[in-house]
Amino acid sequence: MREQRSAGATGLWYALFAYAFWGVVPVYLQLTKGIDGFELIGWRVLASVAVAFGLVAMTRGWARLRGILRSRRDTWTLVVAGHAVLVNWTAFIIGVLTDRVLETSLGYFLNPLVSVVLAVLFLGERLRPVQWVAVGLGAVGVIVMVVGYGEVPWIGLIVALSFGVYGLIKKRVGGSVDALSGFTIETTAALPASLVMLAVAISLHGVTVGANGAAGIWGTVGLGLVTAIPLLAFAAAARRISLTALAFTQYLAPIISFLFGAFVMLEPMPLERWIGFCLVWLSLVLVSVDLLGRRLRRPRPVPPAA
Numbered sequence: 544m545r546e547q548r549s550a551g552a553t554g555l556w557y558a559l560f561a562y563a564f565w566g567v568v569p570v571y572l573q574l575t576k577g578i579d580g581f582e583l584i585g586w587r588v589l590a591s592v593a594v595a596f597g598l599v600a601m602t603r604g605w606a607r608l609r610g611i612l613r614s615r616r617d618t619w620t621l622v623v624a625g626h627a628v629l630v631n632w633t634a635f636i637i638g639v640l641t642d643r644v645l646e647t648s649l650g651y652f653l654n655p656l657v658s659v660v661l662a663v664l665f666l667g668e669r670l671r672p673v674q675w676v677a678v679g680l681g682a683v684g685v686i687v688m689v690v691g692y693g694e695v696p697w698i699g700l701i702v703a704l705s706f707g708v709y710g711l712i713k714k715r716v717g718g719s720v721d722a723l724s725g726f727t728i729e730t731t732a733a734l735p736a737s738l739v740m741l742a743v744a745i746s747l748h749g750v751t752v753g754a755n756g757a758a759g760i761w762g763t764v765g766l767g768l769v770t771a772i773p774l775l776a777f778a779a780a781a782r783r784i785s786l787t788a789l790a791f792t793q794y795l796a797p798i799i800s801f802l803f804g805a806f807v808m809l810e811p812m813p814l815e816r817w818i819g820f821c822l823v824w825l826s827l828v829l830v831s832v833d834l835l836g837r838r839l840r841r842p843r844p845v846p847p848a849a
Contacts, residue, residue: 554783558792561776566799569647571769572639574762577754580637583763585741586752587632588733590767595727598771608724617716618728624712625729629736631705638698644804645812649688650702651797652823655830656681657707665711673833677826684822691815722778726771794827 575583599608611617638647656678662668670678689695716725744751752763780792801820804810 554780555792557776558780558784559795561773561780562792562795563799564773564776565796567803568769569639569644569800569803571762571765572636574758575755576640576759577751578640578759578763579744579748579751580633580640581740582744582748582751583636583640583766584629584633585737585744586763587636587766587770588629588730588737589741590764591730591770592727592734592767594767594771595723595730598723598775599727602723604721604723607721608727611720611724611728614719617720620712620715621720621725621728622732624709624725625732626736627705627709627712628729629733631702631709633740634698634701634705638702642808642810643698644800644808645810645816646696646698647702648797648800648804649696649699649820649823651706651800652794652820652827653681653685653699653703654706654710655793656823656826657703658710659830661707661711666714671833673829677829677833680822680826680829684819684826687815687822688819691813691818722775726774730770 599605611621634650635647638644638650659670659674659678663670685696685700713725753760755762805812
């Protein structure tokens, strides 16, 4: 029992570290301001592939990697997942570089609701009444922002949908793929598309990676570690704590991003945007309370007799 509690506490710290790290990524990306967004994505994937294979070599994970590649189902699932996360990275980076951090945070606030809807559409799950209300409130919140703010929050919607699809795809491989091998195959699969983006960006605007001086160059080089570190911490957390605990910690990243966008970057927050965000937050409270309530009402297993 004491070992389980220790593992749970360690897992919680891993989860808090991962989501706090993701939350401050918009701050880190300020180093790369002035660099073309599509070019930056190309460099990010290149750096991530280098870090991934470096970690595989350090951990002697070649056998695990070859074992996964022997499964066509797992391999192709990870290839599709890699392209889904590439779309997510692209929308996120463009949002941050164009001073739309609030939209990226909105996307990650919406992500749990998107995941619920995708589970209904593709996994045959049924929504409980509270979940229907939560999804409806989230949709109303987005509509309020569209009508009041005068434009569709495309960045936020793409971030939410792409990450929701990524989670749905990853569900297919389940526990058969370890985090490092999955990360390596996904990023390698995204490499061809990212190289095309890099080539097109350079042909149109030239090489802009040095637009922010040495800070921009080193910031771009560090994107591989910035991508890998929180992902591996998240995997460590997922092995130690329940999905319920992970569901509560995942709000940390968009909260940090929201505070940075609203109070540091001073992005506009008119009344209709506050109303929209509040409706989305209320929907998340409903989903969280419902999830926690079902967890507490679940009967505990009876210990076997001595």
